[in-house]
Amino acid sequence: MMRVRFAPSPTGNLHIGTLRTALFNQLFAKAQGATTVLRIEDTDLARSNPAYETSIMAGLAWMGLTPDEGPHHEGGYGPYRQSERMAFYRAAVDRLMASGHAYFCFCSAADLEAERADADAQKKPYVYSGKCRHLSVEIRDAYLAQKRPYTYKFHVPIEGEIMVSDLIRGDIVFESRLIGDFVMMKSDGMPSYNFAVVVDDIAMAITHVIRGEDHISNTPKQITLFHALGATVPAFAHLPMILGPDKSKLSKRHGATNVTEYREQGFLAEAMFNYLSLLGWSSPDDKEIMTPDETFARFSLDRVSKSGAVFDLTKLTWMNGQYIRAMSSSDFYQAVRPFLTEDNRHAMASLTEKQWEDACFSVRDNVETLIQINDYVTVYTMSDPSFQAATAAVTWQATDMTVIAAFAAGWEAQGPMTAEAIDGLIATIVTQTGLGKGKVYKPIRLATSGLGTGPHIAAYLHVFGHDKVLRRLRRTLEAQ
């Protein structure tokens, strides 16, 4: 059984890059029939915050990436928070100490800094000297008795090379001597990242590690640990980075990086899913707009690209628009309703739910992100005084009042009409007056909405209702 894991650390809200990694794990899992595991990597006591865990889970759920196993879905491999797995790390440390793979290190931060500066001065690559490895038992016990702070370090063999076989990049070779001994257990008693990851990946029976390219250089360290622990090394797949417009790793200075921010702007989960799946992966056919199921059916690691991909907000926005335009009237209304501002809700308070839905739907094709609904419902929210001010500023053409009068007469005579009937009425006026469509539609639009552009006239007039339209037509005529 294949098992993949997604391992965020709760030190911030869900980042786009983190989401993408989770997504690709999911794509692989669904394509291959693997189980997905969510593991919370909260070993940094200072930066971790349980509130972020909630936020991360919410972000994942929003995009439909609920893991098979995790803190809230025990699957026999828990617990799923590293802070709750201390017994596993302790046992592994003991084993490695017993087998001679690990040792106490009493070097202080200052000691290590000095070593580093020294290597720098000599223009040599810095590798930890390993001096604590050679401490005599007496000195070691004395330090321990003095309660000197210490870490447990892992002894990396100096000879030979370590090869990382990456499913995306092929074989990558590292020289062992350049790696250097590294910390397994920090002086605060918590495991280091590289150590915890390996212990957990073994215990959780992870078969495929799919993560960002920024972890490539950690991989040889982890492989030596897998060997020392006598475990099978999982398969690795390092995903290309998501970049900002300047081609550096996507970060806050590039703008919105939190999934929450996109959600609040009115990006649809489906669009985000679709867009992100195409960042660093391409469909084997030309299909770009794909449902999750269509993506799962097409996904494979061998179509993942190797180079970093710039996050293109413009294309995401376009894709979001595609999803919006595919929505039904009621779906669109449900989606957009939470995004309407208080002012707009208030201004439209006299409308029924159905009218609201019609109003929103009439501008659906103008909207690319849901929050933009507020920019397009002004035709419905404009107050009568604002309307009067707007029409007062219009320079009317000679034929305009004729058209408006004819329209007002027809409107009053017909009573409440369907949108189709309104279209019919306008068409009749076009024929009867012999004026072009433009010379008919434009004054009617102005005399009823006060605006030069907007949704189709019949659509908004229908939402306005009989009385409001008549009131406005009369007002316009009287003002002349």
Place this chain on the structure above:
RNA sequence: GGCCCUAUCGUCUAGGGGUUAGGACACCUGGUUUUCAUCCAGGCAACCGGGGUUCGAAUCCCCGUAGGGCUACCA
């Protein structure tokens, strides 16, 4: 500095020893539409450079160059 990764239109990418180097976004033009938007049609635009290998290289190899990542008791 060291180690590692990467390199096709502005962006996301397809392709890959012989192609008019394909698609999408963006941009431009035209059409549809009462307007904006949508939609439709067309257009602009790329194989980082230099050496090899080869009949032939954008494709394979090497060297540069550029960009990126990592170089923590962060993950």
